[in-house]
Each structure stands twice: as C-alpha cells, then as structure tokens.
Amino acid sequence: GQQVMQIPQYQHVQEGEDFTTYCNSSTTLSNIQWYKQRPGGHPVFLIQLVKSGEVKKQKRLTFQFGEAKKNSSLHITATQTTDVGTYFCAGREALSGTYKYIFGTGTRLKVLA
C-alpha cells in the first residue's frame, strides 16, 4: 500500500537558521498537501501542490512538488519561534479513485531563541 515518509523526524535549529523537511511517497501522487500542527493543537492546512515541478511560496515558506510527483519539500527561511510545531505532508495516490489521503510521519521542528 501507499506509504509516505518524512525526513528528518526531528530538527532543532537556532532562530534565524533555515529548515527543510522532505516528503517521499512510495507511489505517484495526484496532489500533495502540507499541514502544521502546533504542540497540543490540531493540524492546520498550509498549502496544496498539484502540478509536477510546482513551487509555491508563502512569505518565508517555500513548497516544492517533485517532477515525478513522488516527493515534496518544505523550506523555511530564517526560522522564528512561531514556526515551532510538527509539519506533515499528506498525499493521495494518483488514479486511486479513493479519498484516502495518507499523512507522512511528520517532522517536529524546535526553534531555539
């Protein structure tokens, strides 16, 4: 079955440093979504990528979807303490005909002031 892995599992950075998390699927995806979950909170939607090679930016966050639509990345420039949380990708297998969005294992980010 479809599997979605994220690396790294944990990342500690000094405030102001950059951060990147990678999402890898065992199968080709139709699209991919990214969510952020603050400690003790619930996942909150960040963005969706649909096209092969797509790049989207939200202020300091840059999202990429791989050419083969099997991987994605989230890059944060100059991290701030407000970026603390766990970042999840979620993808749906292409041509699956189902609504099964499988979440990645998540990357927990800690930012040291």
Next chain:
Amino acid sequence: NAGVTQTPKFQVLKTGQSMTLQCAQDMNHNSMYWYRQDPGMGLRLIYYSASEGTTDKGEVPNGYNVSRLNKREFSLRLESAAPSQTSVYFCASSWRDWGTEAFFGQGTRLTVV
C-alpha cells in the same frame, strides 16, 4: 464560527467498554474523516465518508465503526475498547474530496486502561 466540533475532549475507558466519539461540522462540507494520532507518529486514517450516505475504510479500521448520521455529523464508535486504542482522535472535513482544504477538530484524547 465553530468549524469542526468534537466531543468529548477527554475520555478514559476501561478495557472492553464501548463509546462513541461525536463530530459535527457547520461548513456544509461533503466529506468527513476520522484519524488517530499516536505519540511520535503521523495521522492514520481510520474511516472516511466521501459524501452523505457513504463510508469507507481507511488505513486502520479494525476495532472501529462509523456512522454518517447526516451531512453535518460523522461519529466513530469503539465497540470494545482496547489499550491499543489509546490515542488522540481527530475528525476532519472538506468541501469535496481531499483536493480541497481539510479542517480539523480540536481532537479527543482517549485513554483505555
């Protein structure tokens, strides 16, 4: 704006007891989902309902049943709780399928002793 409301927020059950987790959304969404989140792990799909009147199994359906009571409500039932079902449960909804943003409830923290 209530969004997605889950009840209860916390629950402790004894092994073998049954209970129903309630979820309601007021955004007129067609699709609803139940996920569980275990420490250090991502969210795993238990069941989903693409539209009113339909339900389908996700990644980890064993030990659970669901009911899409109407467009607004989607409940999750544990018939005979087991310690392995100790987890945080999230309900989510989206306008159509997962090609649209998903909104999550605040979660139900369930402990089975």
